Amino acid sequence: MNRRGFLELGALAAxxxxxxxxxxxxxxxxxxxxxxxxxxxxxxAFDQLETPTELFxxxxxxxxxxxxxxxxxxxxxxxxKKPLQLAVSDLARFTEVTLTAVLxxxxxxxxxxxxxxxxxxxxxxxxxxxxxxxxxxxxVLDAAGLDPSAAHVQLAGxxxxxxxxxxxxxxxxxxxxxxxxxxxxAYRMNGAPLRLAHGAPLRLIVPGWAGNHxxxxxxxxxxxxxxxxxxxxxxxxxxxxTPIPPGTALTPDNSEPLTVFPVKSLIARPGDGEHVxxxxxxxxxxxxxxxxAIAKVEIQLDDGAWQPAKLEGEPxxxxxxxxxxxxxxxxxxxxxxxxxxxxxxxxxPEHAIxxxxxxxxxxxxxxxxxxx
Amino acid sequence: MEPExxxxxxxxxxxxxxxxxxxxxxxxxxxxxSSSEPPKPAPAPEAGVAGAGSAHTPEELVALAxxxxxxxxxxxxxxxxxxxxxxxVKKMSGWGALVDDKDVPALSAYLAxxxxxxxxxxxxxxxxEDALAAIEPTDDGAYANGVATRGRELYTKxxxxxxxxxxxxxxxxxxxxxxxxxxxATDFAAIVRAGRGRMPAQPLRDPxxxxxxxxxxxxxxx
Numbered sequence: 247m248n249r250r251g252f253l254e255l256g257a258l259a260a261x262x263x264x265x266x267x268x269x270x271x272x273x274x275x276x277x278x279x280x281x282x283x284x285x286x287x288x289x290x291a292f293d294q295l296e297t298p299t300e301l302f303x304x305x306x307x308x309x310x311x312x313x314x315x316x317x318x319x320x321x322x323x324x325x326x327k328k329p330l331q332l333a334v335s336d337l338a339r340f341t342e343v344t345l346t347a348v349l350x351x352x353x354x355x356x357x358x359x360x361x362x363x364x365x366x367x368x369x370x371x372x373x374x375x376x377x378x379x380x381x382x383x384x385x386v387l388d389a390a391g392l393d394p395s396a397a398h399v400q401l402a403g404x405x406x407x408x409x410x411x412x413x414x415x416x417x418x419x420x421x422x423x424x425x426x427x428x429x430x431x432a433y434r435m436n437g438a439p440l441r442l443a444h445g446a447p448l449r450l451i452v453p454g455w456a457g458n459h460x461x462x463x464x465x466x467x468x469x470x471x472x473x474x475x476x477x478x479x480x481x482x483x484x485x486x487x488t489p490i491p492p493g494t495a496l497t498p499d500n501s502e503p504l505t506v507f508p509v510k511s512l513i514a515r516p517g518d519g520e521h522v523x524x525x526x527x528x529x530x531x532x533x534x535x536x537x538x539a540i541a542k543v544e545i546q547l548d549d550g551a552w553q554p555a556k557l558e559g560e561p562x563x564x565x566x567x568x569x570x571x572x573x574x575x576x577x578x579x580x581x582x583x584x585x586x587x588x589x590x591x592x593x594x595p596e597h598a599i600x601x602x603x604x605x606x607x608x609x610x611x612x613x614x615x616x617x618x
Numbered sequence: 619m620e621p622e623x624x625x626x627x628x629x630x631x632x633x634x635x636x637x638x639x640x641x642x643x644x645x646x647x648x649x650x651x652s653s654s655e656p657p658k659p660a661p662a663p664e665a666g667v668a669g670a671g672s673a674h675t676p677e678e679l680v681a682l683a684x685x686x687x688x689x690x691x692x693x694x695x696x697x698x699x700x701x702x703x704x705x706x707v708k709k710m711s712g713w714g715a716l717v718d719d720k721d722v723p724a725l726s727a728y729l730a731x732x733x734x735x736x737x738x739x740x741x742x743x744x745x746x747e748d749a750l751a752a753i754e755p756t757d758d759g760a761y762a763n764g765v766a767t768r769g770r771e772l773y774t775k776x777x778x779x780x781x782x783x784x785x786x787x788x789x790x791x792x793x794x795x796x797x798x799x800x801x802x803a804t805d806f807a808a809i810v811r812a813g814r815g816r817m818p819a820q821p822l823r824d825p826x827x828x829x830x831x832x833x834x835x836x837x838x839x840x
Contacts, residue, residue: 276743277744278691278692279689284692285745304749404796409687410788412713
């Protein structure tokens with residue numbers, strides 16, 4: 247195993263440029279955890295509409311279960327008339343759907359939150375966009391004879407906690423979100439069968455919602471009258487209903503489960519701390535919002551006025567577009583900031599809203615680089 | 619094995635407390651005695667290094683409390699205050715991290731002294747191998763053709779005291795049911811033979827590991 251995660255940098259007196267380049271990465275996943283795998287996509291990969299699967303970030307609570315190709319997802323509980331057990335091969339009777347969507351960990355950017363908070367200290371790389379192929383959860387629930395009085399769908403994967411004293415990872419989504427035609431049980435990613443690290447054989451796809459709803463190794467789907475209970479609903483994955491001062495604890499009253507990720511943009515290149523040649527240059531990156539399509543992306547170059555960037559790719563809630571901003575670079579140090587605005591009017595803020603677990607970081611992304 | 623199981627049940631029925639470490643070592647040593655080669659015990663305690671009454675160095679406390687479930691890179695990347703570290707250690711202790719109550723202040727203080735807001739930024743290393751393949755099944759090689767019935771017996775003698783008779787884990791050992799590692803036999807064998815966290819090295823022969831793997835695979839996915 248790679249041991250460099252234990253490297254102590256104090257002795258190296260790392261400059262911010264070295265750190266920035268390491269955050270940007272060089273075409274390989276970046277390890278925030280080797281066991282279980284907590285691996286981030288390098289920023290430099292965010293110049294593509296589709297994040298390559300081998301560079302797509304990896305995150306789970308307990309690490310993967312065994313790779314069982316015919317693992318069944320059980321559709322059961324008291325709110326279905328006909329419980330089902332479905333393996334990938336059993337899904338052929340449903341209409342196949344392929345869609346493109348951003349998958350972003352709720353904690354992406356946690357390492358940038360000030361004051362600091364505990365958890366995997368993600369930089370920018372716990373996000374990616376892929377095409378996902380599967381069947382609609384709605385169709386599967388219909389086939390199971392969904393009771394119309396169900397208000398939530400409780401979900402669990404096959405990944406077991408390491409000890410009986412560790413709470414199991416269970417989430418739920420409201421029935422409307424479950425019946426949304428974009429909510430899929432997927433078995434392909436970027437055109438190829440899902441890999442184990444990404445939830446094989448079956449995972450849930452919930453476009454626009456944070457990754458903790460995209461249950462990997464999907465094993466249990468249970469419509470219910472109530473939301474799921476337990477640590478990951480009642481304590482984890484919650485955000486303040488209104489902003490709170492740093493250090494304030496969350497309570498059931500002042501918080502709610504996080505769902506839709508907010509508007510955000512990230513610069514893929516130039517990389518922070520990079521040295522580039524003079525001449526015509528482009529600032530390139532991605533912009534996305536869980537709530538609505540991207541309306542505009544603006545670049546602030548060297549603390550000047552905000553200027554519009556060009557957008558590429560199909561707009562839509564929960565999917566990203568590329569932005570490009572071309573300019574003639576003169577020798578010296580340059581700075582850029584990016585902010586996106588979505589079609590619902592939400593504007594990426596200069597500073598992210600602090601919360602005790604560092605969820606949904608979406609401050610302006612800034613880079614500084616040198617032109618020779 | 620029965621006395622061990624009774625001890626284990628007593629341990630599991632209470633919060634992580636003062637006797638857990640001693641019981642863990644006793645169980646581990648008892649387990650080692652049933653294996654086919656001489657036992658290699660868990661690290662020998664060093665008196666009083668971590669603080670009043672502690673039997674372990676802070677580094678040992680981290681290894682023993684944390685690394686059964688996740689790698690040391692997770693604590694190393696945190697930049698937390700002493701208060702946050704104390705809360706984190708207590709939360710993990712509540713989830714079953716094996717740290718004696720009396721060692722919690724020393725462990726928290728050690729983590730806070732190294733991984734605080736003044737520490738250099740954490741730089742995540744690039745992965746050095748194909749991360750997707752690193753968790754997917756490999757050829758069983760020398761660990762093929764195990765016999766599950768023999769594996770059950772060996773598991774019960776060697777592993778079950780800590781990993782629980784049903785292999786779903788206990789306060790001492792982690793869950794082994796339906797894990798990807800069961801289909802990466804060489805990696806599995808390496809961990810068994812090297813030990814990890816509180817688990818002492820288990821010098822099992824290849825056929826023994828094959829048998830244990832065959833048994834654990836029968837516990838399979840639900």
